[in-house]
Amino acid sequence: MASLNNFFSFDSDLDVNRRRVSAISSSPPLLASSIFRKSFTFSPRTFSPRVYSIASDSALPIFDYTYEDKFAEHFYDSFLLEQDFGLLSPGSEDTPTINHTPPLNLYNPPYFNENPLRANPPTTYPSPTMTSAKDIKPRIAGPARTVSNSLSLSTSPTFAFHSPPGGSRGSFSGGYPGVSGASFSGSVSGAAKQLKPFDTKDIKVLLLENVNLAGVEILKNQGYQVEFLKSSLPEDELIEKIRDVHVIGIRSKTKLTERVLSYAKHLIVIGCFCIGTNQVDLQFAASQGIAVFNSPFSNSRSVAELTIGEIIALARQLGDRSNELHNGTWNKVSKGCWEIRGKTLGIVGYGHIGSQLSVLAESMGMSIIYYDILNLMSLGTARQVPTLDDLLAGADFISLHVPETPETKNMIDAKQLEQMKDGSYLLNNSRGSVVNIPALIHAIKSGKIAGAALDVYPNEPAGNGDYFTNDLNPWTDDLQNLKNIILTPHIGGSTEEAQSAIGVEVSQSLVRYVNEGTTLGAVNMPEVNLRSLTLDEPNHVRVIYIHKNVPGVLGRVNAILGDHNVDKQMTDSRGEVAYLMADISDVKEAEIKHLWQSLEDLSSRIRTRVLY
Numbered sequence: 001m002a003s004l005n006n007f008f009s010f011d012s013d014l015d016v017n018r019r020r021v022s023a024i025s026s027s028p029p030l031l032a033s034s035i036f037r038k039s040f041t042f043s044p045r046t047f048s049p050r051v052y053s054i055a056s057d058s059a060l061p062i063f064d065y066t067y068e069d070k071f072a073e074h075f076y077d078s079f080l081l082e083q084d085f086g087l088l089s090p091g092s093e094d095t096p097t098i099n100h101t102p103p104l105n106l107y108n109p110p111y112f113n114e115n116p117l118r119a120n121p122p123t124t125y126p127s128p129t130m131t132s133a134k135d136i137k138p139r140i141a142g143p144a145r146t147v148s149n150s151l152s153l154s155t156s157p158t159f160a161f162h163s164p165p166g167g168s169r170g171s172f173s174g175g176y177p178g179v180s181g182a183s184f185s186g187s188v189s190g191a192a193k194q195l196k197p198f199d200t201k202d203i204k205v206l207l208l209e210n211v212n213l214a215g216v217e218i219l220k221n222q223g224y225q226v227e228f229l230k231s232s233l234p235e236d237e238l239i240e241k242i243r244d245v246h247v248i249g250i251r252s253k254t255k256l257t258e259r260v261l262s263y264a265k266h267l268i269v270i271g272c273f274c275i276g277t278n279q280v281d282l283q284f285a286a287s288q289g290i291a292v293f294n295s296p297f298s299n300s301r302s303v304a305e306l307t308i309g310e311i312i313a314l315a316r317q318l319g320d321r322s323n324e325l326h327n328g329t330w331n332k333v334s335k336g337c338w339e340i341r342g343k344t345l346g347i348v349g350y351g352h353i354g355s356q357l358s359v360l361a362e363s364m365g366m367s368i369i370y371y372d373i374l375n376l377m378s379l380g381t382a383r384q385v386p387t388l389d390d391l392l393a394g395a396d397f398i399s400l401h402v403p404e405t406p407e408t409k410n411m412i413d414a415k416q417l418e419q420m421k422d423g424s425y426l427l428n429n430s431r432g433s434v435v436n437i438p439a440l441i442h443a444i445k446s447g448k449i450a451g452a453a454l455d456v457y458p459n460e461p462a463g464n465g466d467y468f469t470n471d472l473n474p475w476t477d478d479l480q481n482l483k484n485i486i487l488t489p490h491i492g493g494s495t496e497e498a499q500s501a502i503g504v505e506v507s508q509s510l511v512r513y514v515n516e517g518t519t520l521g522a523v524n525m526p527e528v529n530l531r532s533l534t535l536d537e538p539n540h541v542r543v544i545y546i547h548k549n550v551p552g553v554l555g556r557v558n559a560i561l562g563d564h565n566v567d568k569q570m571t572d573s574r575g576e577v578a579y580l581m582a583d584i585s586d587v588k589e590a591e592i593k594h595l596w597q598s599l600e601d602l603s604s605r606i607r608t609r610v611l612y
């Protein structure tokens, strides 16, 4: 029997009917998932193996799978452990004597095949007693406990774990693996290797909406062909351009609909240089094997600060006073002007922006209530209210910080405006669809609402210019003629700090995806990552296979990969789409095309990428 050891670990974060099994085998790199797949057709939905190889002659496969019926449990017991894995159940007669020590801090359960987390608790517990405090004697000098960790094992596929030695994550220019122009400060040996797609000469990038130059530089430094435009494009021009490119970078205005994306035959990745991703058909993109990245919080402080400025400006009617004086009118009044101290701010959506706003507003003496669909921890003395109605009735200022979803469309309509306090204020720095603007115009004209600040609109111009007219939105004139209303051109996140941070963050995600296939941070794909291939591994190839999440795929894929040594592999699924990444060795350049074609020919294929 070839096995050295086996163990089971059970993870409390797994579903009740899901099990994780890990095994170490000294047998030649055995594609356990392949065996699993070939013999049984569990769907990756119910069986998603993650396989990590830790050395060339030993492998640590970890499987998460569900067992919804006896059949699957039986399979686990009899087939996986005893037959094809060549592994031993504890207490088995042929348990080898060579090593019974778990390799790391592994858990050996009391009963084979029983999840200790689900085992019945003891019926009697020792009664709790408090022991008196006592001094702890210092340990004798020297290593009290040594952990043999020469394999650097971790079950957490994090950046830190997967970064190769010498790779620096913190400083971008220092050479993030797969991102920099391969400028590594350490020795060449062990340094991350810059991978290239086998079937693509130049990576073509289209950047729209004036994304920050820091980001543009990162992409150019990779040698990509970058086209940079200051505005977004009308749909027909967008379709013409998107046909050719592998990467597109946008902000909030460019609508990447199913129609537009269906022309994007070479597109592999979309970068949203902003927080919101509602402008992209995320599901359709995933179904085409197109990953989408954004910058989830880099401009959130800027939005929170803008909102603070607007609350004070509305309370003091600053916009009107300033306009009057620009036109030569001196109008020194205090009627209807207030301090914000002691007033109540109602925040709708207590996420990255809403929660920062909460802290800033409280520090200026406001009371904070918030409404969110999630039960969230309050910061400071803020208080979560159970319903939107409670918030509407209790706040002097209401600020919206929700994403655009079907539920948030017209979230503030005539009925909600009516429920607000007389003389209260509304601020919308989220998305234009969240407020019914004609209803708001009516509420301001009637005197119900004392003022409003709007940064976002149902239709926004593609670029800067004289476009904010009734042609864009039919009520524009009415809005412009109201008193105490601040209108800004979607500048919530438009600060130097936010834009350069977003530029760097999103460009790095794009480069990592293009060069290494890493999906960490993707908003529409499962998150998959492996440590970088290094210069020490010249004949290694990274295979990325994005496929339909249907039964039997891994068996077929691994049958194709199985002619080579699979050094490491990870797969995960999200909805209908699954993402497999595998590093295989001993691949001759001439074999790559065949490998790629074999994967392409599988009916489950969404997209195949081979990087070497």
Ligand SMILES: NC(=O)C1=CN([C@@H]2O[C@H](COP(=O)(O)OP(=O)(O)OC[C@H]3O[C@@H](n4cnc5c(N)ncnc54)[C@H](O)[C@@H]3O)[C@@H](O)[C@H]2O)C=CC1
Pocket: 275, 276, 296, 297, 299, 300, 303, 348, 349, 350, 351, 352, 353, 354, 371, 372, 373, 374, 401, 402, 403, 404, 405, 407, 408, 429, 430, 431, 455, 456, 490, 491, 492, 493, 494
């Ligand atoms: N004006 C601008 O320039 C900017 C606008 N935004 C917009 O602000 C939105 C919020 O940004 P973040 O705070 O970073 O997002 P976030 O995702 O951190 O927070 C959103 C919060 O809204 C909550 N939420 C979702 N649906 C809800 C509903 N129906 N009712 C109540 N709460 C709901 C969520 O649970 C979450 O806590 C973005 O989605 C984006 O559309 C973001 C950045 C800049």
Ligand SMILES: O=C(O)CCC(=O)C(=O)O
Pocket: 251, 252, 253, 273, 274, 275, 276, 277, 299, 490, 493, 494
């Ligand atoms: O700065 C932009 O273009 C968009 C900002 C925004 O709305 C977002 O980040 O979601």
